[in-house]
Amino acid sequence: MKRPLGRSQRLIIVYGILCFALLLVVAQLWLLTATMNASLGGDGSVVLPALAASVGCLALNLGLLRYL
């Protein structure tokens, strides 16, 4: 039978999830500044893909929040 994870083992997973969520937020910040620069520079081709990526990151973060 599979042994349940101990508290310290679960903590490692929790910290891993937190680090991943933090990375996603940093990626979103980069995406926002890059899109803003492109949009102000007249390059609109990246705007909608960047929006989709950012919403995807948000959905991932919301999903991860359920496990914390």
Next chain:
Amino acid sequence: MAEDPQSRYTGALELDTRLDSAGREGLTGTARSNAYGRPDEVDDVTVAPDYRPMDEQPRWRQDFPIDFPADQYVARRDFAKFLVLTSGAFAAGQGWIAARHLVRENRPAPARIKIASLQNLAVGSAMMFDYPGPHDRCLLIRPDDKTLVAYSQNCTHLSCAVVPRVAEGVLHCPCHEGYFDLFTGRNIAGPPPRPLPKILLEVQGDDVYAIGVETRTV
């Protein structure tokens, strides 16, 4: 088997939701004040950041004791919620950029407007005009007899007004020492992230017309 070090917080983090329980008057819904302090020296109400007893603390701290351990405690789930909130704000920002982009795309192209006469613009000089809107300041520059260039006067860094230095072949932003090339409008030094928006010109005889705006990322 070694004791799990986290287990000492298990009892300490139980919230006291009673109003004004003994020794914790005015502090409800918080973890015990000694949850993260040294349990043998802590005061019942608070632990000062320097761990000295309350009667050695400054008067203001004695008058307004704060439950420092509880105040500085951020649960992992709270941190995760904050991250998700920030993530939502960034996604909303992306939505705002997309909405602005759609609005701008549906705007009609700027009109063709006469902005100057060549005879009024000496070689090596510059003049200001508004294009495409009445509050969009632009610069028309004539660096030599055969060249005529025009750019938005707003620096692409923080929208300060750029100043033409025709003899040096640059446009200078005095706010943060940004420089643009006079002939191309490209950002060549300082913090500006993009070239200046270029105003497209058409010369008919002696008259100079603005016919459009070209924004660029490089």
